[in-house]
Each structure stands twice: as C-alpha cells, then as structure tokens.
Amino acid sequence: MISVKELKHIYTDADGHEVSALNGINLDIPAGEFIAIIGANGGGKSTLARHLNALLLPTSGKCIVDGLDTAEEKNLWDIRQHVGMVFQNPDNQIVAAIVEEDVAFGPENVGVPGPEIKGRVDRALAAVGMSEYAKHAPHLLSGGQKQRIAIAGVLALEPRVIVLDEPTAMLDPQGRKEIVRTVKQLNKEKGITIVYITHYMTEALEADRVVVMEKGNIRFSGTPHEVFSRVDELEKAGLEAPLAAKIASELRKSGIKLPKEIITDEELAEVLCR
C-alpha cells in the first residue's frame, strides 16, 4: 500500500543551515497493516507521516502510495483522499458548529454528490460510535469524543490509509482507550491501513508491527514482542519499555532465567506465578 524508498528529507533552517530530518528511510507498509511508529521527540516520526500524504515531498528517494508517487503533482488529490490524517489537538481539526456538518466538510470539499454525503457521514459516525451525537455541538464534547469526530471526518473521505500523529496526547485515560479501540476496529473490520504515531508504549502494543525511529533513521522494527523486549535499546532511543518488560529484563540481569519476549502483565504473571 505504501512504499518508502531511500527517503531523505533535508530542510534549511532559519539560520541557513541544512538539517536532515530523514536520512534515507526504507519502509513498506502492506494494505491492512496496523503499524505503530515510536521514537523520541525530533526523531523524524511526524516528518515521515507528513510524507505519506504528500504534505511534505522527498528531497531524494521516493514515497509511493497505492502506486502513486507523491512527488508528482497530478497525484496529489488522489493521494490526499487515500491517506487521511489525524493530529494531536482535536480542537484544531474541527471546523463546523454541528458534528454532522463537521464530518461532511471533507466529502463536500472534494465534490461528493449531496445525496451520497449523508450516507457517508452516517456510516463514518457509526464507525467511531458517535451516531447519537450527530446533532451536537463539537465543542461541548469530551476530548476523546472530539478526536473520534476528527477520525469520522477523515473516514467520510473513505480513505484506505489513516495516519494518526499522537492522537491521544491530549486525552484522559478513558479518551485514550476510546481512540485505540476505534482505530483497532477500523483496521480489523474495514481493513483500513493504520499508521499510528504515539509516545504511549501501551498503545503501540496493539499494533501488528512497531517501528522505532531515532535521529531520522529507523533503528529497529518488528512485532510488539520483538521490539518491546529490547528494553535497553529502547531506553537508549529515549523511550521506555512497558513495565512488565522492564521487570522481566531486570530479573534476567540478576540471573533469573525467564523466557524471551515478555511484554504484557499477563505474560509476566504467567511465568512468575506458575
């Protein structure tokens, strides 16, 4: 679905210095995958995300989305409709005074015929579990609800990929759970490819594959089990492994033999309480 080849992104900062944000990234994301990208601030996660729907263009290398090269201007509209983006702050993404109008904004904008828009809005709201709020004012909703409206707005464009850049950074625990549940459902039930950027390791645990970025490079990647059991390497990259993985790693260091790849509470309890 997405193929990133030797992607470099170099920009000139205000002092005239060239800064390399991505140093030749290679990444293939098959259709239907749920991929999480983690990494310290300034590691290039958001820059990479912005290449996936041509908000940024490669300095060199390629970014191909569903066979379309993002560098070719004629592909722009198609790519933007294939790849929806959701950002951190739900308040900055909501444009209308009524929920259903907000969700309709995208399809209206790309010229979807009127009668079809209604159906798309209804389906999008149903998919994020917000149908009963269709006539509500978005600013009176909770953070998690607002963010689900933002996701519905993207869904109404019927994208094949949704890129979410720290969608839960501003949410309370309940809101965070709502978003992760919603995203997983869209992935499993509708087969939408998900690229999910987060600082919460517990959220990345839900993905099919986790990619660790640092200083414009992909440091390592693999299943959540492969990635999160590398406790020391994660720490070096400015990240923190889940608690169970940290405890397991400390126990191993003091000579206790434990199976590899313990990352969840349940797995740790299983081996310790057997």
Added chain:
Amino acid sequence: MSIDIKNICYTYMRGTPFEKKALDDVSVSIDKGEIVAVIGHTGSGKSTLVQHLNGLLRPDAGQVAVDGISLAGKDAAAKKARQLVGMVFQYPEHQIFAETVYEDIAFGPRNRGFEPEEVDKQVREAMAFVGLDFETFARRSPFRLSGGQMRRVAIAGVVAMNPDYLVLDEPSAGLDPRSRNAVFKEIMALHKSRGIAIVLVTHSMEEAVKYAKRMLVINQGRILFDGNPADIFKNHQQKLVEVGMDEPQVFKLAALLRKQGMELPQGITDDVTLLQMIKKAKGWR
C-alpha cells in the same frame, strides 16, 4: 502560607443554552510546599479549578485567597497576591513570542516590575533550573529549538517570576519519556530548593503517584477524593474507573500478581519496589 478556596461556583456561558456548571461549591486549601496532583476526565472541571488559583477566572460565588489576601480585589495587594501563583498552561511553547530565549523569559519578571539586575538574575537562574545553558541558548531564537527545549523556555519564563505556587497544566503532554523525566526532574528540583508549592494537572496516573503526596480527583465540578494518591488508587479503584480515570501500571501489575497467588505487600507504588518485592516473594536474591 496557603491558597484557600472557599465554596466557589463557576458556570460557563451563563444565561445561554450552552450554560454549563463547571464548579459546584468547591472548597480546598493548598499549603506552600505541597505537591498536589489534580486528575479528572476532560470536562470534569479541573482546568477551571486551577484557573481560579491565580485569579484568571473569577468565581460566581465563593472566595479565593492567596496567603490570606482575597484575589477578588482590584487593589495592588490583590495584584501582588495573584503574581505569587505562576501558571504553565498546556503546550506552553505555543505562548512563546519573543525573538530570543532571553527576552522571552525576561518578559514576566519585567512585567512584575523587577529592576534590570534582578530580571537578569532571575533569567539566568531560571535557565539554569530548566537545564538550558545560558551562553548557548540566551541569544537564540526560541522558535528554532526542539519541542522539549521550547517547553523548558516556557517553564523558565514562569519560574523567572519567582512564584511561591506553581500550577502546571499537563506539562508532559506530547513529550517522549526521556523529555518527560527531564521536565519533572526540574520541577522537583524547583520544589526542593525554593519550597514552591506544585499543583500538577495531569492525565497520567503514573505521574500523580510518582510525584505528588496529595491528589485531588475532580468529577462533575466537585472534589470526589482528596488524599494520598496511593491510598486513593488502592481504595477507590472501581470508582476511579467509573469517572474515566485509571490505575497506575504498577498497581495493575501488582494486583494481577497477587491475584495469581504471589504474596506481595500492599502499597507498592514504584517499579523498583515492585521488583524487590517480586524477588523477595520468589526467594530470589
């Protein structure tokens, strides 16, 4: 010395169809030197509450006093009392505006009427506090710094006003784990060295239990619980989930291990203790 809130009520958009009661007869005192975490779901009223601490919002009913001086007044004493309470908002880096780091941090103390030498001293101290080297950063544009560095500049700007009480609204939102730890290290150092009271609004249960001795749980405009974070998490787990909160990870893991038969003591609040107790329970050294 304390901030005393007595029976305050606050309603947004009063008299419109959108009228919403955000605070409903809230009373609480925060002593100088305390670290208080404030948790609650979005819309619970926690941000509204903390915005009363420095008079940013004025209550519809009730009183707010800082060190015994009511914030309701328009006189110099009330103005001074308000300035004792520093406020770092969510995403404070969005409030950076000056051309250099120095000028941005100096804005607050200048506004407070400090003499130029005092301003300079406060800026230098504040930068040292948040771990920004003066020679390296003072003359640089704050807009060319990384997210974590910008946030430190913003916090330094509030610290430079030399407040007695510091309110931080989600200071770690959007930061990676390393930057989160760095920001908190600075906040705790500030608390220790100057005895500043810290009011920490957070969505992270881990932060609440790790850094605060006292926690307020806000729900529907009222204080639902007020007490030691570990005690609240232990005794009111069900209720906390009902109001959209969660348990810290350490509590969850310890509870699961206990349930599966491991003998762990109650009240484990951090990773290191949990690790020790697991070793002890298993007879490992």
